Amino acid sequence: MPEAVPKIEGHAAFYTHLKNGHVDKARIIGLENDRFVEKILVGRKYWEAPIITSRICGICPTIHNVTSTKAIENACGIVPSEQTKTLRELMLSGQMIQSHSLHLYLLVLPDYVSVGSSFELQKNHPELFKNAIILKKYADKILEVVGGRAVHPIASVPGGFKSYPRLSELKELLLLAREAEKTAEETVSLFSGFDYFKINQKVVYSALHNDETYAYYEGDIWTSEGDHFVSGDYSKYIYEELKPYTRAKFATLRGKVMYVGAMARLNNNKLPDKKTAEIAAKYNINLPLDNAFDNILAQALENYYFVTRSIKIIEDLIKNGVKNEHVKPPKSFDVGTSACEAPRGTLFHHYELDKDGDIIKCDIITPTVQNLTALEQDMKSLGSLLKDKSVAERNKITEMLIRAYDPCITCATH
Numbered sequence: 001m002p003e004a005v006p007k008i009e010g011h012a013a014f015y016t017h018l019k020n021g022h023v024d025k026a027r028i029i030g031l032e033n034d035r036f037v038e039k040i041l042v043g044r045k046y047w048e049a050p051i052i053t054s055r056i057c058g059i060c061p062t063i064h065n066v067t068s069t070k071a072i073e074n075a076c077g078i079v080p081s082e083q084t085k086t087l088r089e090l091m092l093s094g095q096m097i098q099s100h101s102l103h104l105y106l107l108v109l110p111d112y113v114s115v116g117s118s119f120e121l122q123k124n125h126p127e128l129f130k131n132a133i134i135l136k137k138y139a140d141k142i143l144e145v146v147g148g149r150a151v152h153p154i155a156s157v158p159g160g161f162k163s164y165p166r167l168s169e170l171k172e173l174l175l176l177a178r179e180a181e182k183t184a185e186e187t188v189s190l191f192s193g194f195d196y197f198k199i200n201q202k203v204v205y206s207a208l209h210n211d212e213t214y215a216y217y218e219g220d221i222w223t224s225e226g227d228h229f230v231s232g233d234y235s236k237y238i239y240e241e242l243k244p245y246t247r248a249k250f251a252t253l254r255g256k257v258m259y260v261g262a263m264a265r266l267n268n269n270k271l272p273d274k275k276t277a278e279i280a281a282k283y284n285i286n287l288p289l290d291n292a293f294d295n296i297l298a299q300a301l302e303n304y305y306f307v308t309r310s311i312k313i314i315e316d317l318i319k320n321g322v323k324n325e326h327v328k329p330p331k332s333f334d335v336g337t338s339a340c341e342a343p344r345g346t347l348f349h350h351y352e353l354d355k356d357g358d359i360i361k362c363d364i365i366t367p368t369v370q371n372l373t374a375l376e377q378d379m380k381s382l383g384s385l386l387k388d389k390s391v392a393e394r395n396k397i398t399e400m401l402i403r404a405y406d407p408c409i410t411c412a413t414h
Contacts, residue, residue: 004031005399007107007117009059010409012248014398016379021387026379028372028402030248032413038362046072046333046357047158053349053364054152056414059102061152062095062143063342064349066217071349072158075336076357078328084160086313087146089217091156092340093310094142096216097135097180099343100262100303103406104191105132108296111400112194128190131183135303138180142310145169159328170318177311184304185279191300192283196293197397199381203257203374205264208341214265214272214305216341222268223253231339234348238365248412251370259374260345260367261406262298263289276305292378293404333357342367344406366411375405
C-alpha cells in the first residue's frame with residue numbers, strides 16, 4: 001500500500017511521474033474504504049437521512065445534517081420558518097469556523113513554521129496553537145448550543161428543531177465571540193504573511209450565489225463561465241466518474257475541470273461584507289484568487305467572516321428572542337434536492353421517497369469529489385517547482401499542494 005499523505009482529512013496517497021522537468025502523470029489515490037451510505041439509506045425513513053449522513057465525516061457532520069435536512073424538506077413539502085433558517089445559518093457558521101481553523105492551524109501551518117505536526121506546533125509555537133483552541137472552542141460551543149452537541153448534531157431535524165438555545169447560552173456565546181473575532185483577524189494576518197508557491201489554476205469556479213447575501217445556506221449555483229442552475233438540476237451539470245486506481249470518485253462540470261470551496265465562493269460572490277472587505281484590504285488580499293495555494297488565504301478570510309457573521313446572528317437572537325416552535329410535519333412524500341456550501345465547497349443531497357416516506361434513492365455529491373480532477377491537474381503543473389529537487393523535497397511540495405486543497409477523502413468515499 002502506498003504511503004498516506006499526512007495532515008489531511010482521511011487517507012490518500014499520490015503518484016507523480018517527472019519526465020524532462022515536467023510532470024506527465026499525476027494521481028491522487030484515495031485509500032479509504034467505501035461505506036455505501038447511499039445504499040444504507042435505502043429503505044430507511046425520511047427522518048433518518050440527516051442522522052445517518054452526518055456520520056459520513058467527523059470533521060464536517062453539521063453540513064451533511066443541514067443539507068440532508070433541507071433536501072428531505074424539499075421532498076416532503078415542508079417550508080421551514082425564518083427562525084429555523086437563522087439557526088441553521090448559525091450552525092453552518094460554526095461548522096465553517098470548526099473546519100477552517102482545524103485545517104489552517106493543525107494541518108497547513110506546520111508546513112510554514114518548520115514543524116512536522118500539530119504536536120510539535122503545540123510545543124514550539126504554543127501561542128499559535130492557542131489560536132486554534134480559541135476558534136475551535138467557540139465553534140464547538142455554537143454547535144452545542146444550537147445543534148445539541150459539537151459533533152453529529154441531534155437538535156436539527158426536518159421541519160425545525162427539537163430543542164432551542166436558551167438566552168443564557170446565547171449570552172455565554174457572545175463572551176467567547178469577542179476573543180474569537182480578535183483571533184480570526186490574527187489568523188488572516190498570520191497566513192497573509194507567508195510566501196506561497198504559485199500554481200495558476202485553469203478551472204471553472206463553482207459556488208452557490210445569492211443576490212442578497214453571501215451564499216452558503218441557500219442559493220443557485222453560479223460558475224465563473226456563466227452557468228446558472230438550481231440544485232435540482234445538479235445531475236445535468238456535474239458528471240461523476242470512477243477511476244481504476246482510487247476508491248474516491250472524480251467529477252467535472254460537463255467535462256470541464258471545476259473547483260469548489262472558499263476560493264470559488266469569494267471569486268464568484270466577491271467579498272461578503274464591509275468588515276471582511278476592510279480586513280482583506282488591510283492584509284493585501286485581492287480578488288480574484290487564482291493560485292491553488294490561495295485557498296489557504298481564502299479560508300482565513302472566510303473564517304473571519306463567519307466569526308463576525310455568527311456574532312451578528314447571536315446578537316439578533318438575543319435581541320428578538322427565540323421561540324419554541326413545533327417541528328413541521330411532512331405534507332407529502334416525493335423527490336427533493338438541496339445544495340449548501342460545506343467548508344470545502346458545494347455539497348449536494350438528493351432523495352426520492354415512496355408514499356410511506358421511505359427512502360428509495362439517495363445521491364450525495366461532495367466537494368472533494370468535485371475538486372479531485374483539478375487537484376490532479378495542478379499536480380501536473382508542479383514540474384518547474386520539482387525540477388532539481390530531492391525526492392524528499394518533491395514529496396513535501398506535492399503534499400503541501402494537496403493540503404492547500406483541504407481534501408476530505410472520507411467524504412469522497414462515502
